[in-house]
Amino acid sequence: MTDQNFVKEITPMEVDFPRWYTDVILKNELVDYSPVKGFMVIRPYGYALWEKIQAFADEKFKATGHKNMYFPLLIPESLLNKEKEHVEGFAPEVAWVTHGGSEELAERLCVRPTSETIICHMYSKWLNSYRDLPYLFNQWCSVVRWEKTTRPFLRTSEFLWQEGHTLHETEEEAQQETLQMLDIYRQVAEDLMAMPVVVGRKSDKEKFAGASATYTMEALMHDGQALQAGTSHNLGQHFTKAFDITFSGRDGKEHHPYHTSWGISTRLIGGLIMVHGDNRGLVLPPRIAPTQVVIIPIAQKKAGVLEQAEKLFNALKHKGIRTELDDNIKESPGWKFNQYEMKGYPIRIELGPRDIENNQAMAVRRDTLEKTAVSFDGFEETIHEMLETIQSDMLEKALKHREDNTHVMTDYEAYKTDETLRKGFTKAMWCGCRECEDLVKKETGASIRCIPFEQEKLSDKCHFCDKEAKHMVYLARAY
RNA sequence: CGGGGUGUGGCUCAGUUUGGUAGAGUGCUUGGUUCGGGACCAAGAGGCCGGAGGUUCAAAUCCUCUCACUCCGACCA
Numbered sequence: 307m308t309d310q311n312f313v314k315e316i317t318p319m320e321v322d323f324p325r326w327y328t329d330v331i332l333k334n335e336l337v338d339y340s341p342v343k344g345f346m347v348i349r350p351y352g353y354a355l356w357e358k359i360q361a362f363a364d365e366k367f368k369a370t371g372h373k374n375m376y377f378p379l380l381i382p383e384s385l386l387n388k389e390k391e392h393v394e395g396f397a398p399e400v401a402w403v404t405h406g407g408s409e410e411l412a413e414r415l416c417v418r419p420t421s422e423t424i425i426c427h428m429y430s431k432w433l434n435s436y437r438d439l440p441y442l443f444n445q446w447c448s449v450v451r452w453e454k455t456t457r458p459f460l461r462t463s464e465f466l467w468q469e470g471h472t473l474h475e476t477e478e479e480a481q482q483e484t485l486q487m488l489d490i491y492r493q494v495a496e497d498l499m500a501m502p503v504v505v506g507r508k509s510d511k512e513k514f515a516g517a518s519a520t521y522t523m524e525a526l527m528h529d530g531q532a533l534q535a536g537t538s539h540n541l542g543q544h545f546t547k548a549f550d551i552t553f554s555g556r557d558g559k560e561h562h563p564y565h566t567s568w569g570i571s572t573r574l575i576g577g578l579i580m581v582h583g584d585n586r587g588l589v590l591p592p593r594i595a596p597t598q599v600v601i602i603p604i605a606q607k608k609a610g611v612l613e614q615a616e617k618l619f620n621a622l623k624h625k626g627i628r629t630e631l632d633d634n635i636k637e638s639p640g641w642k643f644n645q646y647e648m649k650g651y652p653i654r655i656e657l658g659p660r661d662i663e664n665n666q667a668m669a670v671r672r673d674t675l676e677k678t679a680v681s682f683d684g685f686e687e688t689i690h691e692m693l694e695t696i697q698s699d700m701l702e703k704a705l706k707h708r709e710d711n712t713h714v715m716t717d718y719e720a721y722k723t724d725e726t727l728r729k730g731f732t733k734a735m736w737c738g739c740r741e742c743e744d745l746v747k748k749e750t751g752a753s754i755r756c757i758p759f760e761q762e763k764l765s766d767k768c769h770f771c772d773k774e775a776k777h778m779v780y781l782a783r784a785y
Numbered sequence: 786c787g788g789g790g791u792g793u794g795g796c797u798c799a800g801u802u803u804g805g806u807a808g809a810g811u812g813c814u815u816g817g818u819u820c821g822g823g824a825c826c827a828a829g830a831g832g833c834c835g836g837a838g839g840u841u842c843a844a845a846u847c848c849u850c851u852c853a854c855u856c857c858g859a860c861c862a
Contacts, residue, residue: 315797324856339854399861420862451861454786461861534862571862604821640822658821668821751858785862 316648318585323529328458330579330587334649337458344456344463348572351649354596355575356466360446362498362593363468363570366490372442372470377424379447380415385423389548392422395515399451401463417450422516422541422567425471426549433473433553439563440483441473459576460533460785467571473551473563477542480564484540487568488521491536494570500591500701501525501574501581502708503535504731504780506756511743514567518542524755524780526708527580530729532755532782535577538568576785581704582673588650589672591700592693598628599689600651601667602642604658606633615657618667618685625686627693647672652696653689655680673700715769715781722749731755731782735775737768746770746781755780 315333319326331337336352348356364374380403387393401417404410418424429441446468456462470487474480488505495501503523513520517539525535545551546562555561582589592598599622603615615631622629630651632642639656646654656668666679669689673696680688711730718734721727728750736742736754747753757777768775 322856328855341853343854395861449862453861454859455857457856465862467862537862569862573862606820608820635820638820638822638824640820640824642823643821644823656821660821 316585316587319528319583324457326583326585327576327580330583330648331458334588336575336579339458342463344453346458346462346464348466351596352575355578355590355594356572358594358596359494359498359570359574360468363490363494364446366493367444367468367470370442370486370490371440372444372472374445375443376445376447377418377421377428379418381418381421381424383414383416385427386416388423389516389545391544392516396420396451399453401450401452418447419449419451420567420569421445421447421449421469422471422545423549426545426551426565429471429473429546430549430551433551433563435554436475436556436561438553439473439475440479441471441563442483443472444468444470457576457785459572459579461573465571465573467569470566470568472566473546474566475553475555475561475563477564480542480566481540484519484521484538484566484568487566488523488536488538491523491538491568491570494574495523495525495535495577496701498591498593499574499578499581500593500697500704501535501577502701502705504756504758506758506760506780508537508756509743509754509779511740512754514539514541516541516544518544522756524782524784525577525581526711526731526782527577527785528583528707529580530711530783532731532780532784533573533577533580534755534784535574536568536570539566541565541567582700583650586644587648589700590650590652592652592697595650595652596628597630597649597651598693599630599653599655600642600646601629601631601655601657602639602646603631603633604639604656606635608659610662611657611659614662614682618655618657618682621686622689625690627686627689643670647675652693655689671696673703712780714764718769728752728783731780733762733764733778734769734781735763735765735767736777736779737771737773738776739771739773742768742770750783752781752783755782755784 316329317325334351335349337346337348340347396419400419403415403417448464448466450464453461453463472483474483492503492505495503503525505523508520508522514537519540521538523535525533527533543562543564546565552560552562579588601615601619603611606612612633619629619631650672652672654670661667666681668677669680669692670677713730713732715721715732715734721732743754757779761778764778766775
């Protein structure tokens with residue numbers, strides 16, 4: 307096995323990371339560009355990844371008492387305008403519908419960039435009593451934000467996501483909900499996708515338009531840039547007051563409920579690719595892989611080969627392992643090896659006459675490319691265990707990459723001038739003021755990704771202005 | 786919104802400098818031989834060269850305008 311055997315069409319990531327990324331998603335047919343700029347077509351293999359994320363998250367949402375619903379795509383301008391910070395935050399990237407057929411509309415309608423406004427409008431009609439609370443609802447949909455620069459999955463003008471919108475009687479409950487949902491997102495990232503994340507709070511500058519507080523999970527990509535992978539907002543009473551949502555409380559008086567919203571999107575798929583992928587293409591953790599095992603028969607016309615391949619296929623399927631048998635005679639085994647490595651299937655089984663003589667098949671791990679002989683006796687158990695091992699090894703590997711690329715700020719001047727210091731996460735102390743935050747962004751291109759829940763005291767003073775430090779923050783350049 | 790790059794069979798591109806009526810590889814179809822790291826032979830289908838206008842006997846090629854995509858920056862999940 308030599309480097310020449312790498313999928314030639316994929317640009318090595320050391321050469322050009324952005325090109326590597328686009329090569330991987332296009333060659334794997336995850337997405338294709340559509341006729342409308344910034345709008346991507348998600349093809350079956352890409353959509354299968356989204357379905358896995360949906361299934362995992364949706365189950366967690368339901369388990370914590372949430373129900374799904376659906377709100378309209380279009381929002382009247384008057385509704386969008388009700389919450390001041392919100393409209394200011396989103397107005398620059400809203401798409402408008404101005405005509406119905408050939409008639410100009412009396413009031414233009416915006417294509418939802420997020421649904422707080424329309425949902426709050428409806429909530430205000432429905433909510434009566436504290437007995438109705440909490441409202442725990444979610445919707446799976448797409449939203450449109452007219453982005454200037456777009457990249458498949460990472461930033462597209464339309465993207466698929468879910469948005470949860472809840473109402474609570476008390477501030478504490480809303481805060482609990484906000485943190486609970488962030489933790490579910492962390493599980494999506496770490497347990498399903500083997501993508502380690504730093505969790506914490508956003509600075510005021512970076513928080514959601516109209517939120518009291520925004521919590522985030524941030525992942526580190528292979529090229530040392532950070533990706534905001536999911537956010538959960540405590541919206542306080544900003545929207546419930548603006549939309550006049552009230553309920554009769556236990557005291558018989560009228561109150562505004564406390565409000566949360568939270569979302570993850572198809573952007574996660576971009577993260578998945580950039581955290582685990584290599585120069586051969588995708589590397590998928592078993593739990594999210596649409597297909598976990600592919601069986602490739604060798605010299606399949608020889609007696610017994612296909613029969614044995616089918617036996618293994620059925621045994622794995624029976625065990626609940628997502629398996630494919632590629633008995634396509636047209637392509638050579640070598641071609642298939644490369645193909646499935648590119649597609650990131652966690653395990654490849656090679657089965658030829660020599661193996662059958664030895665009562666075994668060869669199993670090749672995608673993450674390590676390690677080849678092992680696996681006996682037919684207890685075959686499906688061995689493969690099952692191997693999948694589990696791959697899942698945890700991949701998380702560990704990604705975690706190690708993050709740790710190796712997380713540094714402690716020593717000297718801001720050095721950070722400013724030495725570009726290599728700006729790769730990955732940098733922990734720094736921050737006084738909390740907006741001026742310092744803007745300064746860092748302007749001078750280095752790095753932004754404060756979050757104020758992590760896990761705080762360390764690196765120094766008494768802010769690394770940027772020498773005032774008294776309030777928080778330790780994670781600094782990074784971000785997608 | 787600023788700066789670069791690219792538009793030619795499905796895909797990757799050559800051809801453009803020096804105008805002469807479109808080519809390679811790959812993929813696709815059919816038949817045969819193969820099969821332990823991208824197999825081989827043979828036959829075949831497929832393109833008004835991003836669009837509009839102009840120069841010319843003649844334009845993928847020269848001129849003008851335009852559109853799209855893409856990468857890098859500033860803004861966002």
